[in-house]
Amino acid sequence: MGIELSKELLLSVMKPARYIGGELGSVVKDHSSVDVSVCLCFPDTYEIGMSHLGLRILYDLLNRRPDCAAERVFSPWVDMEDRLRSGGIPLFSLETKTPVKDFDIFGFSIQYELSFTNVLNILSLSGIPLKSSERDATFPLVIAGGACSLNPEPMADFIDLFVVGEAEESILEIIDKLKAHKNSGKADKAALLVDMSRIEGVYVPSLPEEGRKVRKRFVRDLAKSMDIQNWIVPYIEIVHDRLSIEIMRGCPNTCRFCQARSAFYPLRILKADKVVEIARRLYQKTGYDEVSLLSLSSSDHPELEDIVRRLAEEFKDKGISIALPSLRAKAYVGELSGIFASTRKTSLTFAPEAGTQRLRDVIQKNIDIEELFSVARQAYRSGYRLLKLYFMIGLPSETREDLDGIIDLAVRLSRLKKEVDGHPAQLNLSVSNFIPKPHTLFQRHGMDTMEGLLEKQEYLRSSLKKFKGSIRPTFHDARASILECILARGDRRLGRVILDAARSGARFDAWSNFFNFSLWQDAFKKHGVCQTEYLGPKQDSDPLPWGFIDIGC
Ligand code: SF4
Structure with missing residues (x-):
């Protein structure tokens, strides 16, 4: 049963469109007609979360299954958080306003460490116990994926299972297993988690550690992932307010500081024909006036020149610009700049x-x-x-x-x-x-x-x-970077620090106007966790908290 959002509530917060759903391309299903309901969450504002291509891919993929309903929720802004808490209203999904705690699966996409406290705040606003050990089968299965799953240990206390690597295939296997489990009539969370841990790329922190090895998942066919049928068009301006087509996943370069390369290894390429076909189809469905060609290093795409020229021809006279966010300086990019500039400078x-x-x-x-x-x-x-x-x-x-x-x-x-x-x-x-x-x-x-x-x-x-x-x-901000480093390289001892910081009011840590380093300093001190231990160099013989994750390169 969905929550009724009063006009008073919506008019008392900034950007009410963050919470109402109903956008072109969003999908509403009757939960009684599906076997599994999933609430997907990007733990930051609507404008940031809706700019994340991975969330759009999973939303579309899950909703294409007749037996599954996928909905969305984001971090409510502080004004809405106040209203929810003071009104005793649980956090709800955008599509059907269903309380998050009534879904079968609550899936977080955690892309940066400075959103950890947002994850805990969202669980709290949903009326879901924060620790995995405090949740039985009456609560949704809380799962998490995204870049932070490359070292899941700092958040291990709070997440039932991590999807390590790309989620397009493993999420479907998770749905299948949950569906079978529900149909069997059992309500045994421990048994379900053991079963889930058999899926390649799934890590269940509550299971015994000995000899564990988790292999990162990746999809072989990028065209399948990019075959998005419904592109949601928000009512309000979002950070990346345009069509985004992932033209290449992975990166052929080996910059020594780069985690994205490992996260998206190996290299996969979307053919020019497919890029043009997707751009044409999604443009017709949405009317967007900008197409962004996404990848970690677009100039390494073997057909980039061809793609840009064909898209420029395709969208000639339609006032559509082509954006290439991640270029490396290559001679032909200079020539292409003429094409970009002719569409929009x-x-x-x-x-x-x-x-x-x-x-x-x-x-x-x-x-x-x-x-x-x-x-x-x-x-x-x-x-x-x-x-x-x-x-x-x-x-x-x-x-x-x-x-x-x-x-x-x-x-x-x-x-x-x-x-x-x-x-x-x-x-x-x-x-x-x-x-x-x-x-x-x-x-x-x-x-x-x-x-x-x-x-x-x-x-x-x-x-x-x-x-x-x-x-x-x-x-x-140097302080935020130091904290990010500790959280990125952390182990399970950080769970109590994160919990303490969140309970003391830390949230939106990636936002400079909200970041409060002293809350974190107090939490580290209170729990006797030494920050320098996580910041210093590690010897070759030192075990790494993330050493059991096999990224395959
Ligand atoms: S080119 Fe960019 S994505 Fe590729 S390895 Fe270097 S920093 Fe990483």
């Missing part, structure tokens, strides 16, 4: 990551700086005024010379535009802090200290001040 983004060739070699960032300049020059000629550059600080072996290299590269790239039209380019410089994440070639390295990171940020900030008309640097 946006920005071009590149990620040199380090300021000198020496450090780029250390991190195995294979980018040709001469080629980058040549691409930038062609882009400026095509009408681009804005470049976005991504760098990291705190990388292993980094020196002051590498920081000076960042400044030098940014200044030269900005000034390059003077050759074209006499004015420097606007350059947005995003500087993040290196985090030695699990399953990367740097996983045993330590993280820079807070003081070290803050000093480097200040050096860059003050050195770039004189270019403030053209170069705009932004820096990731």
Whole structure:
């Protein structure tokens, strides 16, 4: 039975469209006509969650099964949380306003560690006990997937089972098993979990640890995953408000800091014909005016040029722009920039990551700086005024010379535009802090200290001040990066810290205006958990909390 949302409630919160559902492309089914109901959750706001392609893929895939109903829920914003708590209203799904606790499966997509407290807050708002050990078969099976499943241990106390790797196939097997279990009339959660643990890629933290090995799942056929029939069109603007087509999964490069490469290993490619067919079909269904070609490194797609030219031809005169968010500087990208600019002049983004060739070699960032300049020059000629550059600080072996290299590269790239039209380019410089994440070639390295990171940020900030008309640097919060590192490399001892921080009010930790480091500091102190233990380097002989996850590369 769905919850009645009063007009008063909806008008008392910001962006009520976050909670009402009913968008074009959303699916409403009668739960009494299906065998299994699933509530999919992205533990952040609607605008962020609806921008995540993985959630859209699973939603479509599950709803194509006649025996399954999949619905959505996101983190309610703080105003809605207040109303829910004060009104005693349990968190509900968007489609049928069914209380989350009435679903068979509650599935989280946890893509970043700084959303851990949101997961606990959502369980609490749903009236579901936070710890797996406190939930019996009368509660939904709480499952989680996403990038954070590459090291599930910090959240092991709260999740019944993790889907490690890509979920398109394992989620269907989970539904099959749950359906069989329900039909058998048994209400034995322990037996169900044992059965689930037999699915490849499924990790059940409550089962004995000895000799465990969990192999990451991946889909072989990307075309099948991208065969989305219904694309939800939100009523409100979301972060990535456009059609997104995943043209390649995995990455052929081997940057030593990169976790995404491991998460999406091996490389799979969507053929140009299929990309054009999907773009045409989804455009007709949605009317979107922007198509984004997603992948970890789009310029490595063997047919990218062909795809872009064919899409430009297909959508000629329709006012549709083509976006390529993750490009590496390759000569032909400069030529393609003319096509992008002819559809809509946006920005071009590149990620040199380090300021000198020496450090780029250390991190195995294979980018040709001469080629980058040549691409930038062609882009400026095509009408681009804005470049976005991504760098990291705190990388292993980094020196002051590498920081000076960042400044030098940014200044030269900005000034390059003077050759074209006499004015420097606007350059947005995003500087993040290196985090030695699990399953990367740097996983045993330590993280820079807070003081070290803050000093480097200040050096860059003050050195770039004189270019403030053209170069705009932004820096990731060093405290948030330190916490992210601890949570990413953590073990089960962190469960009580996360629980304590969430109970003390930590939520939306990825949002700078909500992040409260002192709540976390207090929680670490209270439970006697030493932060530096997780931040320092690890010897080859040290066991890794994520060592039992086999990513297959
Ligand atoms: S950083 Fe980018 S190019 Fe490098 S391995 Fe990762 S996804 Fe590939």
